[in-house]
Amino acid sequence: MSQPNQFSLLMQRRFAPFFWTQFLGALNDNLFKTALVVIITYDALSWTTLSPALITNLIPGLFILPYVLFSATAGQLAEKYEKGALTRLVKWLELGIMSLAALGWFTHTLWLLVLGVVGMGVHSTLFGPVKYAYLPQQLQPEELMGGNGVTEMGTFVGILLGEIFGALLVVQQPHGIAYEALATLAVAALGLVASYRIPYSPAPVPDLKVSWNFIGESVRNIGHSRKNRVVFLAMLGNSWFWFYGALVLAQFPVFAKDYLHGDHSVFVLLLTVFSLGVGCGSLLCERMSGRKVEIGLVPFGAIGLTLFGADLYFASRGISTMLAPAAAAQFDAMALLHQPGVLHILADVLLIGLFGGFYIVPLFALIQTRCEPSHLSRTIAGMNILNALFMVAAAGLAIVLLGQGFTIPQLFLVTALLNALVALYIFSLVPEFLMRFLAWLLIQTVHRVRSVDAERIPVDGAAVLVCNHVSYVDAIVIMAASPRPIRFVMDHQIFRMPLLGWVFRTARAIPIAPAKEDPWLMEKAFVDIAQALHEGDLVCIFPEGQLTRTGELNPFKNGVSKIVERSKVPVIPMALRGLWGHLLSRSSENVFERAFRSGLRSRLELAVGEAVAPQDVTPEHLQRLVLDLRGSWK
Structure with a gap:
């Protein structure tokens, strides 16, 4: 291509400081959450008398809760104030939250750590509308696909690295807790430093009067977005991806343990392969779209999510019985790679992530280009509320289906079939997606x-x-x-x-x-x-x-x-x-x-x-x- 590719953005001030700020934020969220889940799981008695299962299921819910409560307010703040200054305020908040969490780590006080989880949820809620409204202000239209692709790649790599290092640091004896506390403080400080290099990004509606009624404002946000049919359906499509991802990823720990007979490293392997898939798919979007907002990739991504989600079901059937004779003890990741049928499963996980990237990046770019600039941050905030509700619904559906006797491979198949139905419904309402797919x-x-x-x-x-x-x-x-x-x-x-x-x-x-x-x-x-x-x-x-x-x-x-x-x-x-x-x-x-x-x-x-x-x-x-x-x- 004659034009600079998307990676050249990482050398430019209008993108690089923002990228590293959001990457370090995603990294720190998961560095902290994962360490807390691991320590509660393996050393619960020294922290609480509550059930570890209760705490570990409560932590993700507490992290998501601020998205429901504060997204509407966050969207208004991102419209009213300059985005660079608002980002720095959010990063100072993150440093304060991690200081509070460090106190909890060093004093062995669980409630301070739980408060830190809620605080990081607030941090991510406030930054979300800024994150996606910043890009169309600083990038040219032909750069949006590439910029969103690099951003999504950075987000998933940050999540992955946070989960890996969070699990590894906190179990190091005898100073694992100290390592974890210092690491989260260091990452927060680096994010703060990066935020001071973010260029000026003017407020779209500086005279906006902020409404603190989050319920009423949430309803108004979503109601306003519904007026633009294409944007609203793109929001629903985005939220559906988080439903799909939450439903599949939530099964990986038990799938790794009970079906693949693996230890914790096998769970990390599944997450790594999925995240690499999303990262590669996100980065490929720019090349496959010809440097324009190509929503024809969305049906292509949806087809892949259905095909390889269904194939994961077929690849997983009987895998537990097949591996059982060789699994006298649990496999680690390297040993598992040599077992029959495992590479097929990993290929499916990789391709689900890859096609997920093809699906999600054009939807973000579509929202950014078709939404009126004066309402973009509030639209993103409304989408974050929908994302949170869809993720809660995914957890509820998994609980119901597993309670009815469904196996995890069957859950993969149900998710793939639901994806096909949802995709057909959305594309029938907005035929432009299918038209662009045929042209592409x-x-x-x-x-x-x-x-x-x-x-x-x-x-x-x-x-x-x-x-x-x-x-x-x-x-x-x-x-x-x-x-x-x-x-x-x-x-x-x-x-x-x-x-x-x-x-x-x-x-x-x-x-x-x-x-x-x-x-x-x-x-x-x-x-x-x-x-x-x-x-x-x-x-x-x-x-x-x-x-x-x-x-x-x-x-x-x-x-x-x-x-x-x-x-x-x-x-x-x-x-x-x-x-x-x-x-x-x-x-x-x-x-x-x-x-x-x-x-x-x-x-x-x-x-x-x-x-x-x-x-x-x-x-x-x-x-x-x-x-x-x-x-x-x-």
């Missing part, structure tokens, strides 16, 4: 599409796109290159074709007919175009009015002039290169020759020109611009 699949499998100056397609506001018309898949190629949805104006007859008709109806394409054939439909098309432009949409037309039969441009018709007379919007000329001779073009060459002439992955280009002001638009001028963009390559 086309350019990833059949064609290799390169965009030239695609940044000239405006990321917001109304505009008319005009392009040469070479094949029946022109619109899908253009759709795949665009950073946002496009309303295509298509010949009404294409809507009668079985597959393409469904595709274009789903994409809200506008049917048009020649005046001599259906004058009413033609006039209605111009009314619909004006309405779409009035609503700020992109509208794409093919001014030739028909597919080329020779590969050369047909004369441009006057419809585009009529459009800009009604709607004074800029016109963006574009040209497709390399589609002539495609199976769905009108080339007279032999079909067999056309199918194999370009190889399995033919090379295409979409070239985008400079915007033309409405007063300068004429069909002849636009035709010359499109012809110049296309050049000699048909």
Whole structure:
């Protein structure tokens, strides 16, 4: 790729201090929580007379509780105050919480440690809306996928390292507790230092009046988000991922012990493989999306979550019986790797994480780009509330199903099937996800599409796109290159074709007919175009009015002039290169020759020109611009 990749952001002040601040925060949350769970599990009698099972199940619940109680307030604070200063305040709070927890470690006082868990929950709740609202302020639209990918990778690596080192440090004798207390203080201090390098990020709504009624504000936040249907369903999709992850990951300790006959290192191995999968999937999103917000990856991720979740069930069936003869004692991670069937299970766990990355990163980027900037932090706060509720629901469902006699592998299968149902429901409500998936699949499998100056397609506001018309898949190629949805104006007859008709109806394409054939439909098309432009949409037309039969441009018709007379919007000329001779073009060459002439992955280009002001638009001028963009390559 000619542009710098996502890792170059780690060398820039607008991203690197923020990244390390959030990475160290995720690390410290889990460094502290995991150490407390381990010490309560293995040394309960010296800390409390309560049941270890009760305490270890209470700790995650106490950590999540502030998300429900304070997310609405956190979202308002992130809108009202400058994000760098607010982040530093949160990091000072973290240092104070870890100082209180250190006192609890050194004085052997459990209630101080439990208070520390609640405090770290508050810390994460306050930082969440800042974290995801900061990125669109500092990154360009084409950097959002990469920035979110690196951020998600950092979050999961931080969680993983925190769990590993939290479990290892606290059991070191005789100074494990001291090591743990000092480590959490050191990580909090490093996060505070990093936060002082975060650049200024102005408050979107500095005069916002903060409401401290968290119930009423939570309802208002979610209600406001529901007005933007795509954003709200993306929020639900995000929360569903946390439901899926919480349901699967919560089974790993017992699965490692009872099914894989492993010790604690096997549980850590499962977490490591899953986290590596999410990290790799998150990082791959930028390359697979072509540096734009590509929501077509979301259905791809959902398909993988279902397939490999179901395959984990089949791989896990009988694994306990298979391993039992060799497990005279519990396996450690290295010994387990040599046992039959285990690599299959680890591959499934890795791929669930990988496709989870493909699923979650585009959803975050979609919310960041489609939500109004003045309400983004509060939208993220509302999503955090939904996330917490979904995670609680996941725990409740697991308790009910296990109580009904379900095995853990069966729970994996139920989760995978539920994922398929939820995905189908969301994608049926917002067909844009499936449309983008089909377009993405086309350019990833059949064609290799390169965009030239695609940044000239405006990321917001109304505009008319005009392009040469070479094949029946022109619109899908253009759709795949665009950073946002496009309303295509298509010949009404294409809507009668079985597959393409469904595709274009789903994409809200506008049917048009020649005046001599259906004058009413033609006039209605111009009314619909004006309405779409009035609503700020992109509208794409093919001014030739028909597919080329020779590969050369047909004369441009006057419809585009009529459009800009009604709607004074800029016109963006574009040209497709390399589609002539495609199976769905009108080339007279032999079909067999056309199918194999370009190889399995033919090379295409979409070239985008400079915007033309409405007063300068004429069909002849636009035709010359499109012809110049296309050049000699048909």
